[in-house]
Amino acid sequence: MITVTDLRKVYRQGTREVVALDGVSMSVPKGSIHGIIGHSGAGKSTLVRCLTLLDRPSSGTVTIDGRELTNVKDSEIRLARRRIGMVFQHANLMDSRTAAANIAHPLELVGTPKRDIDARVAELLALVGLGQFAEAYPAQLSGGQKQRVGIARALAAHPDVLLCDEPTSALDPRTTDEILDLISELSERLGLTVLIITHEMNVVKRICDSVSLLEAGRVVEHGPLREVASHLGGRLAKALIPLPPTPPVAGGPVVELLMVGEHATEPVLSGLTRRFDTDVNVLAGSVETLAGQRFGRLRVQLDASTDMEAVRTYLASQGVTVEVAA
Amino acid sequence: MNFFEELANNPGITKALPEAVTDTLLMVGVSGFFTLLIGLPLGIFLHTSAPGGLRPMPVTNRILSDVIVNITRSIPFAILMVILIPFSRMVTGSSIGPLAACVPLSIGTIPFFARLVETALRDVAGGKIDAALVMGSTRMQVIRKVLMPEALPGLVAALTTTLVTLVGYSAMAGIIGGGGLGRLAYNYGVQRFDTTVMVVTIVIIVAIVQIIQLAGDFAARRVDHRSAAGNRRRRTGTAAAAAPAPVTAAPGTEELRNDARSRA
Numbered sequence: 001m002i003t004v005t006d007l008r009k010v011y012r013q014g015t016r017e018v019v020a021l022d023g024v025s026m027s028v029p030k031g032s033i034h035g036i037i038g039h040s041g042a043g044k045s046t047l048v049r050c051l052t053l054l055d056r057p058s059s060g061t062v063t064i065d066g067r068e069l070t071n072v073k074d075s076e077i078r079l080a081r082r083r084i085g086m087v088f089q090h091a092n093l094m095d096s097r098t099a100a101a102n103i104a105h106p107l108e109l110v111g112t113p114k115r116d117i118d119a120r121v122a123e124l125l126a127l128v129g130l131g132q133f134a135e136a137y138p139a140q141l142s143g144g145q146k147q148r149v150g151i152a153r154a155l156a157a158h159p160d161v162l163l164c165d166e167p168t169s170a171l172d173p174r175t176t177d178e179i180l181d182l183i184s185e186l187s188e189r190l191g192l193t194v195l196i197i198t199h200e201m202n203v204v205k206r207i208c209d210s211v212s213l214l215e216a217g218r219v220v221e222h223g224p225l226r227e228v229a230s231h232l233g234g235r236l237a238k239a240l241i242p243l244p245p246t247p248p249v250a251g252g253p254v255v256e257l258l259m260v261g262e263h264a265t266e267p268v269l270s271g272l273t274r275r276f277d278t279d280v281n282v283l284a285g286s287v288e289t290l291a292g293q294r295f296g297r298l299r300v301q302l303d304a305s306t307d308m309e310a311v312r313t314y315l316a317s318q319g320v321t322v323e324v325a326a
Numbered sequence: 327m328n329f330f331e332e333l334a335n336n337p338g339i340t341k342a343l344p345e346a347v348t349d350t351l352l353m354v355g356v357s358g359f360f361t362l363l364i365g366l367p368l369g370i371f372l373h374t375s376a377p378g379g380l381r382p383m384p385v386t387n388r389i390l391s392d393v394i395v396n397i398t399r400s401i402p403f404a405i406l407m408v409i410l411i412p413f414s415r416m417v418t419g420s421s422i423g424p425l426a427a428c429v430p431l432s433i434g435t436i437p438f439f440a441r442l443v444e445t446a447l448r449d450v451a452g453g454k455i456d457a458a459l460v461m462g463s464t465r466m467q468v469i470r471k472v473l474m475p476e477a478l479p480g481l482v483a484a485l486t487t488t489l490v491t492l493v494g495y496s497a498m499a500g501i502i503g504g505g506g507l508g509r510l511a512y513n514y515g516v517q518r519f520d521t522t523v524m525v526v527t528i529v530i531i532v533a534i535v536q537i538i539q540l541a542g543d544f545a546a547r548r549v550d551h552r553s554a555a556g557n558r559r560r561r562t563g564t565a566a567a568a569a570p571a572p573v574t575a576a577p578g579t580e581e582l583r584n585d586a587r588s589r590a
């Protein structure tokens with residue numbers, strides 16, 4: 001379990017102070033995958049550097065399993081870092097080392113005996129599905145294979161937390177899915193807590209249990225995936241279950257409907273037309289499966305004469321959330 | 327008397343040449359050794375103490391970089407050698423001969439080599455250093471396990487360039503009293519108008535430079551794993567070198583992919 005409490009980072013640029021992180025807090029239960037999503041400039045990179053202690057936060061704490069990471073002396077900083085395994089956007093492998101030697105790198109640092117290193121490296125190569133590439137140099141590997149080596153290297157020294165900084169942003173869609181599935185599988189198999197920093201909503205959709213939306217150094221929305229997706233007006237919900245923009249239309253009121261779970265598969269609209277003897281015009285719609293649950297979102301136009309309150313009450317009784325579109 | 331007979335009978339070649347070659351190789355070898363011994367750590371220190379380096383030490387870095395390295399490099403070698411005569415005598419007990427010449431040669435090339443080392447180390451991507459630090463590396467471990475091995479092709483090339491420069495410097499040192507091929511060419515070729523000795527000396531100097539360069543290029547290639555097709559392409563020569571470079575992801579594709587996905 002990793003807990004971040006009121007993390008702040010202020011950079012000084014000449015006489016100007018730049019607040020990169022403005023009180024970030026989050027808590028990720030052991031064995032779960034947490035996504036941190038944000039646009040560039042939101043403070044993602046600063047957050048990564050503070051979590052790995054490459055930069056010292058100005059204030060606030062990072063705690064892993066009750067032990068604090070941030071409040072250590074410089075001499076202990078290396079030990080604290082070893083509790084976090086990190087996967088980088090561009091893998092950052094050593095070009096002069098083979099895949100096996102790259103994975104062995106963190107083990108060499110702590111003076112692991114050669115025989116134990118060899119055994120652990122073979123185990124990790126198999127774990128990430130690269131058994132036959134032990135002697136290949138990074139330049140001979142594809143982007144996805146490099147990232148697999150990067151993941152194996154991050155796991156080599158048995159870290160408590162796997163921190164992934166844009167792990168798939170440099171990969172093609174198919175490789176992205178493979179890498180994400182690997183991370184998810186490893187998290188499950190090893191009981192690993194995973195933090196994924198990304199700007200791709202697809203990453204969150206595919207493997208995250210919970211998510212935080214980072215904006216201008218603050219967490220503006222956060223929660224388990226099902227919860228944030230059910231919050232119809234929320235920014236994350238809009239991004240998780242996106243609807244294409246529709247031009248403004250004349251006539252009746254435009255509303256957005258959100259159906260969760262079994263409601264997402266029920267014929268809500270035909271029920272509506274029958275009951276109120278009215279026409280419903282579907283403008284846009286989308287169905288997504290998030291964290292194992294189906295979510296349906298519809299943008300519809302109702303008849304001008306419709307009694308909105310009655311419709312709202314009826315839909316609510318059907319388990320549908322309604323929001324009048326601006 | 328044809329050219330080859332003259333070669334065999336010219337005392338400048340039969341007597342003086344072998345000794346001159348040995349002296350030159352001695353000067354290049356000994357000063358090359360000390361340049362590596364002192365220049366490499368100095369170059370590493372210049373890199374790690376720079377702002378944003380592993381252990382920034384702005385003042386020390388400034389002094390070393392600006393004052394020592396740049397000033398030493400800006401003094402013409404011939405003048406440096408004369409200035410250093412008392413120092414050479416102190417170190418080697420003599421101010422003439424190849425060993426004495428090694429002192430100014432080393433002092434002249436150490437800053438040059440250190441700068442090349444610094445440049446080679448600067449080419450190691452910062453992400454690799456971050457990765458090593460996050461693993462829990464000490465600074466020493468970052469230097470030994472990341473900076474040096476990752477920059478090795480560049481370091482080998484730097485040493486090659488330095489040795490070639492040393493051959494040139496040693497010829498200059500020879501004229502002022504160091505001996506070697508430089509003095510041979512000057513004494514026989516310039517002062518006695520002996521063209522044969524001059525030509526032979528030049529040929530040998532060019533050959534030495536060629537051998538150093540070829541060996542250096544070969545070694546640099548051997549330690550370079552940065553390109554998958556690199557070794558193959560270089561071995562087959564220029565025809566394959568003209569082959570189109572591998573196409574990397576076009577800029578903007580990432581953006582495109584995101585859009586496509588969020589709408590899907």
